[in-house]
Amino acid sequence: MTLIKTLAQSLDPLQGSSPTLRAEFVTWYQLAKVPQIRYVAFLTMLLYLVYAAVEYQAASAQQGLRLALHGVLVPALLLGVGLLSYRTSWHRLMLGLLIGAPIGAVAVNLYFNSRHGDFAYYAPEMYLNLMWTFAVSGLTLRQATLTASTSAAVLLAVTLVSSLEPGLQRLNLVWILASFSFGLLSAFLLEKAHKTMFLHQSQLALSASVDGLTGLWNRARIDQFFSDEIARAERYGTPFSVILLDIDHFKSVNDTHGHTVGDSVLQQFAALLRDNVRSVDKVGRLGGEEFLIVLPEIDERQAQAAARTLQQRINAFAFDTVQCKTASFGVTQYRDEESRHSMLHRVDRALYRAKENGRDRIEVL
Numbered sequence: 001m002t003l004i005k006t007l008a009q010s011l012d013p014l015q016g017s018s019p020t021l022r023a024e025f026v027t028w029y030q031l032a033k034v035p036q037i038r039y040v041a042f043l044t045m046l047l048y049l050v051y052a053a054v055e056y057q058a059a060s061a062q063q064g065l066r067l068a069l070h071g072v073l074v075p076a077l078l079l080g081v082g083l084l085s086y087r088t089s090w091h092r093l094m095l096g097l098l099i100g101a102p103i104g105a106v107a108v109n110l111y112f113n114s115r116h117g118d119f120a121y122y123a124p125e126m127y128l129n130l131m132w133t134f135a136v137s138g139l140t141l142r143q144a145t146l147t148a149s150t151s152a153a154v155l156l157a158v159t160l161v162s163s164l165e166p167g168l169q170r171l172n173l174v175w176i177l178a179s180f181s182f183g184l185l186s187a188f189l190l191e192k193a194h195k196t197m198f199l200h201q202s203q204l205a206l207s208a209s210v211d212g213l214t215g216l217w218n219r220a221r222i223d224q225f226f227s228d229e230i231a232r233a234e235r236y237g238t239p240f241s242v243i244l245l246d247i248d249h250f251k252s253v254n255d256t257h258g259h260t261v262g263d264s265v266l267q268q269f270a271a272l273l274r275d276n277v278r279s280v281d282k283v284g285r286l287g288g289e290e291f292l293i294v295l296p297e298i299d300e301r302q303a304q305a306a307a308r309t310l311q312q313r314i315n316a317f318a319f320d321t322v323q324c325k326t327a328s329f330g331v332t333q334y335r336d337e338e339s340r341h342s343m344l345h346r347v348d349r350a351l352y353r354a355k356e357n358g359r360d361r362i363e364v365l
């Protein structure tokens, strides 16, 4: 079972990750691919114009049609793909074109060349098409596999039923197999590398946002949540509140039992907070034994009730070694157009008042 899991993970680094992370990867990957799609489309367009010019001098049959295709239609399609990449709302259309165009190119190539003696001259364009689709087009592995498999199936079907001489037919099959398998391998390795990179990047982003001792959000991240909530309240006029709390006489825990016990009390305290708030509430450690909770869409009366629930849970909890611990709470609600600094200052005063008035109590300001 572990072997299968390891194998699956070595094939897909995101195997076993949460659906949210996988969905985030899909969005991130599609967006990261847009510049590649744009510049590859423009470069391929230029190469097709060169190709059309060379072909115009070299080829004899159906010159007008070939020129219209390679010198006008294909470059125009590629220009379209490149231009559509500039607007997010056009990306679906861009992908649709990019997925369909290579199949169309193979079909047209076969239409012109499969019944003629010059098949061998024009077949390389189709092998290159398969490699291009997989390795450089900017399509994801899944999209490229869909496109290249369809192209390869059309190519195989037509060349198998066509009247190519046996040697040319076998050579064609080998080149289809080679270009498809090398293309598939390169697209697979590229996507795997991107998944690994994405995973490392999200792990780094997470560790830069989390407090190492308690696993709660760190100061920088909780400040960010706080600012986001202010922006939301300003935009939609919804209320929100914050609770600032501090463990009472925490210094005595360290002084009496040492830092290790102090750390363990902080961890248990953090877990108590995390387990007794709503899933939308954000709990952060500001430093030492001070914690800030951001409570979206809640006024100060509801926030006070939330603080009371936390107070009851803390008072009823038996901490390792020290058994009982209490905390003091400051609660406040956002007021129109105030800054984070002024709200934080007010809730800090509320907490100070709770300490001044004897601790193990809640003050609202």
Ligand SMILES: Nc1nc2c(ncn2[C@@H]2O[C@H](COP(=O)(O)OP(=O)(O)OP(=O)(O)O)[C@@H](O)[C@H]2O)c(=O)[nH]1
Pocket (backbone or CB within 6 Å): 213, 246, 247, 248, 249, 250, 251, 252, 254, 258, 259, 260, 261, 262, 263, 266, 287, 288, 289, 355, 359
């Ligand atoms: N074990 C441990 N102690 C910490 C940590 N961070 C800060 N402290 C300690 O927390 C204590 C905070 O003490 P004070 O600020 O005097 O507050 P207090 O003793 O809780 O008193 P009041 O807040 O007034 O009730 C200090 O002894 C710090 O050394 C930590 O990460 N781990």
